[in-house]
Amino acid sequence: MTNEKHYESCAKIEEALGAVLSGDASPAERARVEAHLSSCPVCRATFTDFAPFLARLRKSAQSSPVPDGLAERVLARLPTPASRVVPFPRRIRWAAGALAGLAAAAGFVLIVGRGPVPMRVPSHEPIATLSQAAPEAQSASPAAVSSATAPSEPPPRAAPGAPRRLSSIPPDLLAEAVPEIDNPMERLAEIGSEGIEGEILASIPATDPGDMTNMIENLTDREAEEVLAELQKMEG
Amino acid sequence: MTTQESLARARAGDAAAFEGIVREWSGKIYGLAFRMTGDPDASEEIAQETFVRAHAGIHSFRGEASVGTWLYRIAANLCFARSASAGRTVPIEEAAEIRAFSPGPETLTEAREIGARIGAAVAALPDRERAVFVLREFEGRSHAEIAGILGMAENTAKVHYFHAVRALRRRLEDLR
Numbered sequence: 001m002t003n004e005k006h007y008e009s010c011a012k013i014e015e016a017l018g019a020v021l022s023g024d025a026s027p028a029e030r031a032r033v034e035a036h037l038s039s040c041p042v043c044r045a046t047f048t049d050f051a052p053f054l055a056r057l058r059k060s061a062q063s064s065p066v067p068d069g070l071a072e073r074v075l076a077r078l079p080t081p082a083s084r085v086v087p088f089p090r091r092i093r094w095a096a097g098a099l100a101g102l103a104a105a106a107g108f109v110l111i112v113g114r115g116p117v118p119m120r121v122p123s124h125e126p127i128a129t130l131s132q133a134a135p136e137a138q139s140a141s142p143a144a145v146s147s148a149t150a151p152s153e154p155p156p157r158a159a160p161g162a163p164r165r166l167s168s169i170p171p172d173l174l175a176e177a178v179p180e181i182d183n184p185m186e187r188l189a190e191i192g193s194e195g196i197e198g199e200i201l202a203s204i205p206a207t208d209p210g211d212m213t214n215m216i217e218n219l220t221d222r223e224a225e226e227v228l229a230e231l232q233k234m235e236g
Numbered sequence: 237m238t239t240q241e242s243l244a245r246a247r248a249g250d251a252a253a254f255e256g257i258v259r260e261w262s263g264k265i266y267g268l269a270f271r272m273t274g275d276p277d278a279s280e281e282i283a284q285e286t287f288v289r290a291h292a293g294i295h296s297f298r299g300e301a302s303v304g305t306w307l308y309r310i311a312a313n314l315c316f317a318r319s320a321s322a323g324r325t326v327p328i329e330e331a332a333e334i335r336a337f338s339p340g341p342e343t344l345t346e347a348r349e350i351g352a353r354i355g356a357a358v359a360a361l362p363d364r365e366r367a368v369f370v371l372r373e374f375e376g377r378s379h380a381e382i383a384g385i386l387g388m389a390e391n392t393a394k395v396h397y398f399h400a401v402r403a404l405r406r407r408l409e410d411l412r
Contacts, residue, residue: 015391018398022372024379046402053405056412058373061358062351064270066263067280074258074287 009036010043017043021050239303247294254294257303258287264304264375265311271370272315274359282318286311301384308375308385312367319363350411357407361400368393369400 016032019025025033037044237245237253239260245253265286269279289310290297297306358366367386371377379397383390 014398015394018394018396018401019379021401022379022394022397024372050401050405053408053411054401057354057404057408060347060350060411061354061374062348064267064279064374066266067276070266070280070283071259071262073280074262074284075255077284077288078254078291 010040013043017047021047021054240299243294243297243299243303247297254291257290257307261304261307262287265307268308268311268370268375269315271355271358271374272312272366273318274355278318282311282314285314302381304377305381305384308371308377309387312371312385315367316363353408354404354411357404360407361403364388365396365400365403368396369404372397 013032013036016025016029016036019029020033033047037047237256239257242253242256242260246257262283266279266283269282269286270276273279273282286307290307301309358369361369364386368382371382371385372379377385379390379393382393386393388396
């Protein structure tokens, strides 16, 4: 029983012993270790063996020379400079454009920041173009087109908790709303996602898929305001 | 420019800023990988992959941790993944020929042999103990930083360190 108690006590001091041996201990940890060692010959023997052992090990451990040209080879693995990092403001403008198109087409609820932000986009150039150049599309989605051609009317909004899916938007309307995306319905099938982020991602060549998703999911409040400001400019 | 400032600029699209981070940290990340794997080729691959992933995920990094913590975390996870897929561990006897440490002044050859044995003994530690020991002893990270890198409590990092030293002492009992 005495031995068991002694073992528990030693086990509890391991964390402080580790801190002291590594040279990263607080004064309280040092005091704990000193108190324990003064009453425990087993740990005292261990400590007096480990401390010089570590000093010897530190002295003798081989360095790990960095191979020549490592940084250059790392840089060569990154995407080419042209597609390496799209400046964030441009990303925001791009996302704003794509999202505005989608919002105008479907009365989207854009999820930004920490909660849903209803987006009111009464008019948008691609939709206006659609109503003039492709009247047949109006029959495909009268509600959506009417919202686009009647700026004074707020667009229909998705019910809370049930945002519209891209797949529910008539293909012609979607293609016109997001001209950057060739054949968006096929792209949707390819990427196996009905999410707005996935659709945006699919239209960005040579960009890591996680990148834009992260950007959209992680917009700060200020960045979200910038997106909305861009949208307002486009409306104007 | 500090590393955190470089990160902010890299996030804003400044390729030169990210290049600066690569130049500052690639050697350190390679060092961690080398201590963890003992394999120069694997270490180079891990170092490269660390920055590829960091670059791809730079917009999801919120800057709550330091750049170093972030990069070390990616690299450590790659090391753990490699270890798991490769079915580690290399027995110390295979990693380095066991030979008694000779007393007295060391020749250069002897010093190299001792260094190789230490490296092999470190490489034979369990993943978490090895990572804690390497980050503390060779990368100079505090236990608080190590806890952040490896996603564990600071006290757990200290216990891992103690267990690593105890295991190394057993394996290198003739090191005086």
